[in-house]
Amino acid sequence: MAPTASSPLMEAEGVTVRFGGLAALSDVGLSIAPQSVTGLIGPNGAGKTTLFNVLTGVVRPQRGTVTFKGRPLRGHRPHRLASLGISRTFQGLNLFGLMTVLDNVIVGADPLGRSRLPGMLTGLGGYERDERELADRAMALLEEFGIADVAHALPATLPYGLQKRVALARALAAEPELLLLDEPASGLSGADLADLAAVIRRCSRTMGVVLVEHHMDLVMDVCDHIVVLNFGRVICSGPPAAVQADPAVAEAYLGTPVQEDAGD
Numbered sequence: 228m229a230p231t232a233s234s235p236l237m238e239a240e241g242v243t244v245r246f247g248g249l250a251a252l253s254d255v256g257l258s259i260a261p262q263s264v265t266g267l268i269g270p271n272g273a274g275k276t277t278l279f280n281v282l283t284g285v286v287r288p289q290r291g292t293v294t295f296k297g298r299p300l301r302g303h304r305p306h307r308l309a310s311l312g313i314s315r316t317f318q319g320l321n322l323f324g325l326m327t328v329l330d331n332v333i334v335g336a337d338p339l340g341r342s343r344l345p346g347m348l349t350g351l352g353g354y355e356r357d358e359r360e361l362a363d364r365a366m367a368l369l370e371e372f373g374i375a376d377v378a379h380a381l382p383a384t385l386p387y388g389l390q391k392r393v394a395l396a397r398a399l400a401a402e403p404e405l406l407l408l409d410e411p412a413s414g415l416s417g418a419d420l421a422d423l424a425a426v427i428r429r430c431s432r433t434m435g436v437v438l439v440e441h442h443m444d445l446v447m448d449v450c451d452h453i454v455v456l457n458f459g460r461v462i463c464s465g466p467p468a469a470v471q472a473d474p475a476v477a478e479a480y481l482g483t484p485v486q487e488d489a490g491d
């Protein structure tokens with residue numbers, strides 16, 4: 228059946244991942260709607276990164292399925308994600324240190340751009356006509372992110388907040404339908420955080436966004452739907468207000484049962 232506008236963009240069902248004797252994920256299900264922000268939260272060790280890695284093809288679950296636009300994602304390789312319409316960011320940014328900011332974003336703009344890496348790195352390849360188009364698109368993104376003035380700098384010479392913007396611009400350059408963000412707020416504060424919230428909201432007008440994040444203010448502010456994991460299981464899922472009001476979520480974070488009625 229062809230996907231409709233209201234069909235989920237990505238779905239996970241019955242996902243189970245074991246590392247030796249440890250069940251990192253047990254029978255986890257998840258549905259990501261298009262044009263929405265889905266938050267993935269939970270205490271340390273809850274399984275967020277493992278689930279993110281399953282969705283991005285880095286980790287193969289022992290059981291369960293992941294579908295994208297109604298089609299099973301079987302054996303999807305992380306580097307093929309962009310050509311499917313899925314982009315991600317990394318906790319460690321993973322920018323190419325020997326390439327300029329602009330070239331980092333150009334690589335993101337071209338899902339098949341890996342073949343052009345050697346030419347870019349050595350300067351021997353030059354830009355073909357279509358590469359000029361990619362460069363224009365990448366430059367427009369840098370302008371949108373307020374970092375066009377550092378287009379020809381190497382990422383490591385920039386403050387961390389700007390490097391994070393480069394990573395986000397690179398992920399958006401391929402014009403994905405689904406954007407997966409791995410702790411985008413870590414290391415950010417103040418105006419950078421407010422800018423990030425605005426970017427995430429803007430992205431969700433045209434794509435689905437998954438946000439793995441510890442920064443609760445950001446999560447509650449930008450998410451339409453939140454999935455809470457604890458010990459590898461989904462313990463709650465719903466809109467921010469429902470998640471905030473759920474005693475099981477408070478218990479997971481605080482580690483002690485919440486007394487419903489302390490009066491008797």
Ligand SMILES: Nc1ncnc2c1ncn2[C@@H]1O[C@H](COP(=O)(O)OP(=O)(O)OP(=O)(O)O)[C@@H](O)[C@H]1O
Nearest residue numbers: 246249250251269270271272273274275276277278
């Ligand atoms: N490669 C691995 N080998 C063995 N155990 C692992 C591996 N990756 C994760 N785990 C374990 O799986 C469980 C879930 O880890 P995961 O990193 O997914 O949690 P998380 O919610 O992302 O935690 P954090 O918020 O601390 O990043 C933890 O108990 C972790 O120690």
